[in-house]
Amino acid sequence: MHGFPSPPEAQAVSSLPSSSRVELRAxxxxxxxxxxxxxxxxxxxxIPRALAVGFRPWMELVRHRLLTTAFDGKEELIEFVLDELPVRPGPAARQSAVELLDEELKSVTIVAGAVSLLAFLKNRGYKLGLISNLSSPHRQPVQKLGLSDYFDATCFSCDEGIKKPTPEIYSRLCERLNVAPxxxxxxxxxLKNDVEASTALGMRALLVGKSSTGIRSVETVAEIGWMALDGEECPRLLGVGDRLEAARPHSPSVIREMTPLxxxxxxxxxxxxxxxxxxGRAPPSVEEFFAKRYLSPESAYVEELAHGVVSQLGLPCTRAVLIDGDEPCLLTTSAKGSKFRREDVDAPLAYEVARHAAAAYIFANADFRAHNAIVSRHESHASITMIDLEHFFFSLALDMTGLRDPYRPHTIDALSKAELSRRIRRRVLTERTTRRAMRSFLELDRLGSEIGRAFKSGWVETFDLARADSASxxxxxxxxxxQAPxxxxxxxxxxxxMARMDxxxxxxxxxxxAEAIFPNLVALKRPVAGSDG
Structure with a gap:
């Protein structure tokens, strides 16, 4: 075994910035x-044209009655409108009003990136609330578009009998979320309903849309996914106009566009x-990256290291750039090629699959799957670039119960072998999980002779390279x-x-x-064609 360095003195490390502000919970x-x-x-x-009524009385009815009255259905709302407006409509006008409402509701769409943002915040542990001035039928898209499951509490003006900016409606939602403003x-x-009214109650606020008043704002709600909400003034982690010193050392680099997937x-x-x-300087070249913000911020450091290991093995790999600010994010260059398809597997591609499979087995990549493989071909040569490397290095799942600080390697290192053995709950990397991962690429028990030789060759060669460079x-x-973090x-x-045992x-x-373990890992019932076994 290689000698391990003596661990340095333990340091208190936090992946997120500390703040003197009250903790954001919702x-x-x-x-x-x-x-x-x-x-x-x-x-x-x-409606004004369909019912031959003025626009002003119609808007007055909407603001003062429709938004604060609960209706059992759209037909009841339409009847209420016809009763309240100074009109005598016939059946055709009534039907026209229903059709106009249906057409409006059918045209409702989700803002790009909104669902991903809600899921991310929910997974981060924030409580989510929804507050809106709307009529009863306009609640329908919340269910229809699949948004309702994300929210812990809602306040709709039509159900509450009051609307924004009345302070009481914000207070009710805070009570339902069980959080202070x-x-x-x-x-x-x-600005009036969502920013000024809420901040007057003590809430923090972000305006969606351009602001000329100095109010903290974002152009679209998806941008919130790239802000540190717990930080002072919700600092931006990444955005258009930001300089990236690490993207190209010694060359000025500036984000020109940033679009959520x-x-x-x-x-x-x-x-x-x-x-x-x-x-670079004028005229600058333009490079495309993918920026990733992690559910667990520390994963950025793991994936950065995984990129280095994969590159050291000589496997194709995107370039990774760590952005270590209020919260670490990772930029990776775009992998060139197309998504892996099982039906395209031939000998050159099988060889590449095996090379990455060997690396995934050795370094415990729990996310080695075909959907993470990008294939590039040039004449008879094939190459594969694996993306999403954040799940490297984890094979031993331990019971963390009672450990004072499981996020320090010193804590894990201090456990005796007997204690470690007692705490092991399962091995993430097994022959079974390795076979399952490989089968997402190709049928292992039906390898033809040429494909079989190529696959085994890639597997053995990668082991040989890793063994030869094991010290490094x-x-x-x-x-x-x-090293902290x-x-x-x-x-x-x-x-x-991650600790010494890993x-x-x-x-x-x-x-x-490599040759001895190969048959068990691929579950071959007969030797691979061309092998000695």
Missing amino acids: VVFDLYGTLIEIGLPSFHKG DQCLMVGDS ADSEQGRYNLVARVRVAV LCGRLEKRIY YLVIGTRSHRRA VEDIESRMLQD
């Missing part, structure tokens, strides 16, 4: 104009945005685990610091006989 959103938008305001704008951040597109393209936990960076690879890990690995229930575990696999 984020409250306005609905229309903030999270969702009306594409065709047919009902609001079309100064523990809430209000987000909305109305579509909700359908986001992962389950993190936030990802496409970033275009202007590099393990030394790299040994050095990093004791410490590496934190694992899932929520087993999250802990490096020992990695090295033990690195020194295994």
